[in-house]
Amino acid sequence: MSLIEIRGLTHVYSQGTPFEKTAIEDLDLTIESGQTVALIGHTGSGKSTLISHLNALLKPTAGTVLLDGEDIYASKAAIRQARFRVGVVFQYPEYQLFEQTVFADIAYGPKNLKLPQPEIDRRVRQAAGFVGLGEELFAQSPLELSGGQKRRAAIAGVLAMEPELLVLDEPTAGLDPAGREDLLEKLFAWRQARSATILLVTHDMSIANRCQRLLVMADGHIVMDGTPQQVFSREEQLVSIGLDLPAAARIARLLRQRGVSLPPAIYTTQQLGDAILALWGKGDGAC
Amino acid sequence: MLKDITLGQYFPGDTPVHRLDPRTKLILTFVYIVAVFLVGSWGGYGLVIAALAAVTAVSRIRPKALLRGMKPLIFIIIFTAVLNLFFTPGEDYLFRWRFIKITYTGVDRAISMVLRVMLLVSGTFLLTYTTSPLAITDGLERLLSPLKKLHVPVYEFSLMMCIALRFIPLLIEETDRIMSAQKARGADLETGTLPERARALLPLLIPLFVSSFRRADELALAMECRCYNGGEGRTRMKQLHMAWQDGAAFLLGALLVAGILLLRRLGI
Ligand SMILES: Nc1ncnc2c1ncn2[C@@H]1O[C@H](COP(=O)(O)OP(=O)(O)O)[C@@H](O)[C@H]1O
């Protein structure tokens, strides 16, 4: 059974007013357990609206969302279940920090789960460990942390709930490249360790590249769905939606336009290097 | 959703009503309020309702929007009606049972008071529906500018109002966002005893305060960077202009008041 199954999901904001706006229209999607999925799309394409339905924060105008085959809106208990089994980290999560200490803030979710104190302690320490927050920071006020540390503390707050599906909306926005890389690696390591599922909303093609499955949204619909290889080989369509290609794919595209014959579906630097070296007749891949 | 709050909401449009100078609309709204209180006959109410309907039609505001705006006031309206219905002294009983007495005067009063409240509310809603908050502030500042001579800080006042108005939607958005984030961490804002619920608001209020102070700080910095130093001698980007339409609107307003007074005199 699929972990998440969305059928005919439509969401209309401010229905019945002059500001009515259809953000998602008749969308179907299934997510299997254990996948890492990237969701890309232009600003306003409906990504945030879609993920707010995964843990029942928004009510669909039409359609259903099934978690392990159960309707997440069926009852109050089902909604609560979904909130805990699907962890959502929104954009700029550092603005949600409020407790007096970092420890207490990370413990907020597990506490709402009504777990016993030793279990809360264990989870907080483990979650902080996953995102690389040292124990020496536990007693500090979250507002005194650096920007990157705040982000980690906020993400740890959701990890501590030990969700089966972790959804992150632009988790690396506003971080420097090193911080971005580091955070991403930690998230992937967390997924490995817990054999959980990750859905990443991102603008960054190099991040999308590293997921097993890539969803492309445009105008409230999922317009492409496949492996990064499959999606990035449909360059023209991606460009027409107004999305960036990964740097390597862009270079390959420009080279092809200038008559260099490269194999299709190049989207990592490694592949590009290999292809170019192969053209030079020494395909050892050491670039 | 918090966004659905309609109080003071502006419906952008390009109708003759939208295009009127905000000063005209402010003065006419004031005149309208006075006029509603001057009404002394059913014919007068008819005239005011007709005028309101005409403005609503011209401004393409859906009557439904006006009615929805009245929802929060439903309690006051019912209260007014009940109070007038049962507690109007008089002998012309329509209905009498034990201590419950309803008089014809009471029914008369109840209907006219409810009408009055509804007319006042929908009239002012029409102003905010068709005039952007910034235009209203601009208009108010200009109308009140003679008070500057009396050292009333009119400019600072209107700047404060401007900023507050600008920040309300941002705050609502922010509240929505933080609410989502905390709900995602299992926050329960709906159930529990009163003290529990009050405590459940902390995860909402603290981030909201922190971000409000941050925003205020950033705004102050941005204003200083642009050498802002108060209202003295500042010119405006948007100049207000009265046009012939404004004259026509004033004329119609005067006609309305005259009509009401005439009907009152005639007792129709
Ligand atoms: N709370 C809201 N009220 C009204 N419209 C909204 C709201 N949130 C988002 N929208 C609109 O819905 C569309 C999709 O938004 P969103 O899901 O935030 O897209 P993305 O996350 O892909 O940028 C946008 O056109 C946006 O303006």
Ligand SMILES: [Mg+2]
């Ligand atoms: Mg978004």
